[in-house]
Amino acid sequence: MTTMSTPASDPLTRQVSHQVSQSVFDGSRLRVVLLVEVYDGAQQQFLETYEQLRSHVESVPGHISEQLCQSIENPSQWLITSEWESAPPFLSWVSSEEHVRMVKPLHSCVRDTRSLRFHVVRETSHPTAGAEPARGGLQTPRIGDGVIRHALTFTVKPGSEDVVAKILADYASPEPQVDDTTRLCRTSLFLHGNRVVRAIEVRGDLLAALRHVAEQPEVRAVEEAINPYLEQDRDLGDPESARVFYTRAALPAVHHVTAGERDPAARRHALSYPARPGCGMRLAQLLAEHDEAAADDPRSAVLCSTIFQRDDVVVRLIDVRGDLAADPAVTLGLPDAGRVAELTTLLDGPAPADTSAAEGGVLARALEGARMEPVTDRRSPDA
Numbered sequence: 001m002t003t004m005s006t007p008a009s010d011p012l013t014r015q016v017s018h019q020v021s022q023s024v025f026d027g028s029r030l031r032v033v034l035l036v037e038v039y040d041g042a043q044q045q046f047l048e049t050y051e052q053l054r055s056h057v058e059s060v061p062g063h064i065s066e067q068l069c070q071s072i073e074n075p076s077q078w079l080i081t082s083e084w085e086s087a088p089p090f091l092s093w094v095s096s097e098e099h100v101r102m103v104k105p106l107h108s109c110v111r112d113t114r115s116l117r118f119h120v121v122r123e124t125s126h127p128t129a130g131a132e133p134a135r136g137g138l139q140t141p142r143i144g145d146g147v148i149r150h151a152l153t154f155t156v157k158p159g160s161e162d163v164v165a166k167i168l169a170d171y172a173s174p175e176p177q178v179d180d181t182t183r184l185c186r187t188s189l190f191l192h193g194n195r196v197v198r199a200i201e202v203r204g205d206l207l208a209a210l211r212h213v214a215e216q217p218e219v220r221a222v223e224e225a226i227n228p229y230l231e232q233d234r235d236l237g238d239p240e241s242a243r244v245f246y247t248r249a250a251l252p253a254v255h256h257v258t259a260g261e262r263d264p265a266a267r268r269h270a271l272s273y274p275a276r277p278g279c280g281m282r283l284a285q286l287l288a289e290h291d292e293a294a295a296d297d298p299r300s301a302v303l304c305s306t307i308f309q310r311d312d313v314v315v316r317l318i319d320v321r322g323d324l325a326a327d328p329a330v331t332l333g334l335p336d337a338g339r340v341a342e343l344t345t346l347l348d349g350p351a352p353a354d355t356s357a358a359e360g361g362v363l364a365r366a367l368e369g370a371r372m373e374p375v376t377d378r379r380s381p382d383a
Contacts, residue, residue, distance in 0.1 A: 019257050062084050
């Protein structure tokens with residue numbers, strides 16, 4: 001019989017709010033599982049490429065261990081698992097341009113891949129003399145709402161924003177039911193300058209939903225129509241070009257919290273927080289901490305918040321009751337005015353000369369500057 005190495009009452013276990021259904025900031029260890037299907041006859045090329053990747057990832061901060069496994073039933077199926085001290089260092093590495101370049105040689109020998117990421121909640125232990133204890137802590141299981149949240153972001157050529165907004169708004173919604181277990185719930189699209197952000201909510205299998213949407217004729221027509229306006233060239237007919245584009249466009253959800261209330265009159269807004277180089281993850285964490293604290297305040301106009309982050313792009317999607325500008329501090333995710341100064345050190349741009357005035361006009365101007373223009377917000381009938 002095995003025993004759990006860290007019982008639920010252990011102080012190392014991270015206690016999490018029942019209102020937070022998703023977060024990468026709880027400090028628990030991360031297990032990454034990559035399912036790989038290799039082309040017949042390409043195993044040697046796959047192994048050589050993997051060895052180059054492995055020798056590099058061993059030096060990435062936060063990486064603990066890695067295993068490469070081959071199926072005993074189908075030699076074309078491989079499994080790569082890695083363990084990380086926590087989610088942030090992995091997400092920083094996997095979203096880097098260096099990682100995009102390093103995995104490119106894999107594409108010629110791999111038919112399909114699927115990446116899964118898990119927090120370590122419980123584990124068995126077989127102590128070995130002299131072995132160091134695993135770094136990172138365990139957490140209590142989260143109670144989710146069954147919804148997966150994800151976003152894509154890309155930039156368009158300056159001056160084309162109005163044309164792109166019209167193209168993205170004027171298309172027929174795809175069929176929301178993907179299969180027996182997967183359904184599209186909501187798609188929200190925003191513009192901030194020349195940056196487009198498309199956030200989606202899915203029940204079931206996110207990958208199946210993304211593939212389903214990409215195959216819809218009306219969606220493909222829209223994607224082709226905006227191609228001439230993109231700052232990053234892509235050819236959706238070329239699998240490699242499409243793969244690189246969507247890899248760079250991925251904007252993962254790193255935190256979601258809800259106040260536990262529903263209001264049919266609530267409106268969805270998006271706020272963009274451009275971070276200083278290298279400060280995106282810390283900025284997202286600061287906003288997450290503030291939103292989690294504010295979720296317990298019945299006076300808050302923010303009913304739920306999802307924070308998306310990749311590199312120095314940080315987007316906060318909020319459902320708000322009443323006027324967005326009624327309380328700029330809370331709407332911006334800064335109920336604690338005393339920490340506004342920290343936010344200014346993380347944002348890309350000049351800090352206000354007098355942060356003591358932040359609760360007045362400075363916050364109002366910051367809210368206006370962060371506010372993204374809504375393009376479309378669509379819900380499926382039974383979302």
